[in-house]
Amino acid sequence: MFIERIRKTDYLLVLTIICICFFGMLMVYSASYPYAAMNYDDPKYFFHKQFHSLCIGLVLMAITSVIPYRLYGRLSPILVVLSILALLMVLTPGVGVERNNSQRWLSAGPLIVQPTEAVKLAMIIYFAYIYSKKQDYLDHFWKGVMPPLFILGLVFFLILKQPDLGTATSILLPCGFILLCTGVRVIHLVLLGSISIGGIGYLAISAPYRLRRIMTFLNPFEDPDGEGFQLINSYEAIASGGVWGRGFGHSVQKLGYLPEAHTDFIMAIILEEFGVFGLLFITLSYLVIMYCGVRIALKTYQPFGKLLAIGLTLQMIVQAVFNLGAVSCLLPVTGIPLPFVSYGGSSLIFMLISSGILLNLSWDEKTNIHKKPS
16 A cells, blocks of 8 residues: 555655745745844744744645545534634633734744644635535525535634734635535625625725725835835845846845745745746746646545645645735735745644645545546
């Protein structure tokens, strides 16, 4: 069995994920060492923390790749309950950790985790499993379509209270794609899509700080020393990189000009140091991951496996689009990290867990490609 799995491993997916992870490690070091040296007296402070997360993530990816994905479906109700409890704990005074006016983390001694990363995965598993079981009821809006959406609405509300509209929306979209792929009636999709777009639009302009972000997105130069400061310096990093880039480690904007350069705006440093070639590498990597994920979904006969592969793949791509759009000012800033690349242990670990599940799905579809679904 072990030899068989080695032979049938999706090496293109594995190689792409490993390459982008190790490239991300290099860029976390390059983008963070001036800030780390000034604030922690250790230029490798963030690099070491990210490396530990990468090691944990790779081990968990290997483990999840050999666990039959059907087990996650059976555990999905428990995963959702644990997700809701974790989100409630984040919002509990004295339990949740607050940073930059947001309460999004839980602390366990020296370990600080962001539960929303686990919640993203749990909701995708739950949606894929529930809707795979509701194939005979999808024509009935209240009986077949709505029940999982109530759970999604509760999760969306709890994340919104952190407050984090960007992450809440990034969970909503892959779940919406899963629903789209179930064969639900078009009228139901139009109704739900209209309500979702209208609701997100209202939430985006109803809070003053979100409205300021939108106005900054439209014209960051109106407030160059305030809300537009980060975007303008991102522009400068991208422009100064040009086609060839300044070279690895030679970014100027990371020297205190671009805040948190190793997290949400790490792509600006990549473009400054590697130019167009950095953009091509990152874009090609995500396109390959999307290709592998869609290929796995198309070749998987089991409805749950098919929907799960779609959800996991779209989760990675949606986050990448949100991040790249924010850095280039094509989308408002949401604070969503660049998958596999940005500094952030929770994000990296759960992205690698998702990759492990995709690998298990790829082994399953290759082993059972000539079998009919049960």
